[in-house]
Amino acid sequence: MMKILMMMIFMIPLCFNLNMFWMVQMMLFLLMFLFMNLMLNIENYCNLSYMYSCDILSYGLILLSIWICILMIMASENLYKSKYYLNFFLFNLVFLLIMLYLTFSVMNLFLFYLFFEGSLIPTLLLIIGWGYQPERIQAGMYLLFYTLFVSLPLLLGIFYIFNEMNYIMIYFLKFFNYELYLLYFSMIMAFLVKMPMYFVHLWLPKAHVEAPVSGSMILAGIMLKLGGYGLLRVMILLQKMGFMYNIIWIIISLVGGFYISLKCFCQVDIKSLIAYSSVAHMSMVIGGIMTMNYWGFMGSYILMIGHGLCSSGMFCLANINYERLHSRSLYINKGMMNFMPSMSLWWFLIMSSNMAAPPSLNLMGEISLINSFLSWSWMSMLMLMLISFFSAGYSLYLYSYIQHGKYYFGIYSFYMGLSREYLLLMLHWLPLNILVMKIDYVMIWF
Template identity: 80%
Template sequence: MMKFIFMIIFMIPLCFKKNMFWMVQMCMFIMFFFFMNLSLNINNFTNISYFYSCDLMSFGLIMLSIWICVLMIMASENLLKVNFYENFFLFNVLLLLLMLYLTFSVMNLFLFYLFFEGSLIPTLMLIIGWGYQPERIQAGMYLLFYTLFASLPLLMGIFFVFNEMNCIMIYFLKFFNLNYYMLYLCMILAFLVKMPMYLTHLWLPKAHVEAPVSGSMILAGIMLKLGGYGLLRVLIFLQEINMKMNYFWVVISLMGGFYISLKCFCQVDMKSLIAYSSVAHMSLVIGGIMVMNYWGFIGSYLLMIGHGLCSSGMFCLANINYERLNSRSLMINKGMLSFMPSMSLWWFLLLSSNMAAPPSLNLMGEIMLINSLISWSNFSMIFLSLISFFSAGYSLYLYSYIQHGKYYYGIYTFYVGVSREYLLLILHWLPLNILILKVDYSMIWF
């Protein structure tokens, strides 16, 4: 595991040389394929050392992190064209990748907290440094304070766990069971804000709308998954109390997912709509994790991977339109079928994956989550059916609104997609729909 950390660190000097933009991306591609061929024992932790180890969950999320970081660089070619601090941008992406890699691979709970918070700093720099709108400072503050406010109790909780058990190694925590209400709240609140759960989700649409395309991709692709990963790791030693309290979180999540789905129909900004749909999907993930059964855990893992690829691809599409029209408004982005017919195929493919159409990974994840939640309580069927129905609804609403209708006459110059953009979209869509062939790996996990 250490070799990949050194690989990332040794890539950093490349960022500050001239004409190395695509070279850094190629190095990250190579690193991805090295990592993919790592020999793993799927049922358990492997490559264990004092600090690092890897099981299937870490493996999948680290692969997703490297993949999304590669695609972030590909999506940000505009920075290279206008020569807008592209060296510092590459450095920022590598720093973010390093933080994410460490977060997913460390064994120590305190180090996990450290890198979990550390990944905020490069994200904040992305939003404030390369964002488009003047409100980006406010969005950055929202992101920082929501997350930090909820994370301080987590730090206290980790210290308490260490004080009680003299051990904060994730691998050994499964042998313990702590039954304290305050500790339970302290440990999971930070992750629920990060997911984000309904009621603590306000920072997410704000951050997405103000972030550049790379910031949106990493926020949707990886940052939300940090919360799910943290929950899956922490609930192992809080099982007993979680069985008493979980109905509270499941109810908030399912009702919140339904409200947010309705909220999606009110949006007039493409990015805002995609950001709210992320919250609706994550509410299902929280429900699946909280009911603590086998299908729920696996379904939440699959949906996290699927949503990371799907949501990131949709933000790329929104950015492709924004680069043409300098607007993300649904009113101005009408009639795109006349201008970019081949791009509307990609809109269709990614939005159909977003509404969990086969053969996407989202479908597999959602089937498992629906199974797990209904086995927990039959009443959850009502909100699950509403969330599923409306997720198809707002996906179709976004597609039909953008592609059809009379185009805006203020468009005076336009160009269709370039090969880089099609490659970027195919690299989002293919893994999302091919990975379903290898879903058996997830099934024999745990």
């Protein structure tokens, strides 16, 4: 694990070299294949080195992080053309990747907290530095204060555990079970805001709408998964409390997911609609983890990987339209099938994955989550039906509104899709639908 970290650290000087934009991407591809070839022991932690290790949960999420960072560089060609603080952008991206890598691979709970919060800084710089509208400062503040408000209790909770047990290795937490209300709430809230759970989700649409395409991709692809990863790790420690209080989060996530799905139909901004759909999907993940059963843990992990690829792909599509029309409004983006028929196919493929059509990972994840909800209580069926139905509804709404209809006559110049963009979309879609063949790895990790 240390060798991967070293490779990333030594990529930082490359970022400040002139004309090394695509070289950084190639190095990340190399890193990706090196990491894929790690020997993985599925039952336990493996690849131990100093403070780092890897189990199947970390492995999938680190792989996703590297992959999304590669695609972020590919999507940000406009920065390369305009030379807009290019070296700092690359440095920011590699630094963010290092932070994410460390978050997913450290074994020490305090270090996990440190890198969990550390990944906030490069994201904030991405939004404020390369965002499009003046409101990006406000979006950055929302992101910062929502996250920091609940992260201090998490730190205190970690110190309390260390004080009691004298070690905070994540692997050993399973030998302890606490029955403390304050510890339970302080450990969980930080992850619920990061996910984001309904009621504390307001920073997400703000941040997404103001962020550049790379910021949106990393936010949707990885930052939301940090919360899920933290919950999966911490829930083992809080089982007794979980059996008493998890019902609160399950109810909030089911009702909130349904309400947010309805809210998607009210959006007129493409990015805003995709951001709200992320909240709806993540509410399913929260509920699945909170049911505390095998299917729930498994389904939430699969859906996190699936949603990371799918949501990132949707933000790429939105950006491709934005680069042509300089607007994210649904009304102006109408009738795109007339201009870019090939792009219409990619809209369809990625939208269909978003509504959990086979053979995408989202389908496997949602089936597992529905299993877990129903084994928890049959009454959750009603909300699950509504969430699944409306998730297909707003995906179709977005697709049909953008692709069909009369196009906006204000369009004065236009260019077709580039091969880079088609490749970018294919690299989102292929893993999302090919990984289903290797679903057995995920099914036995717990």
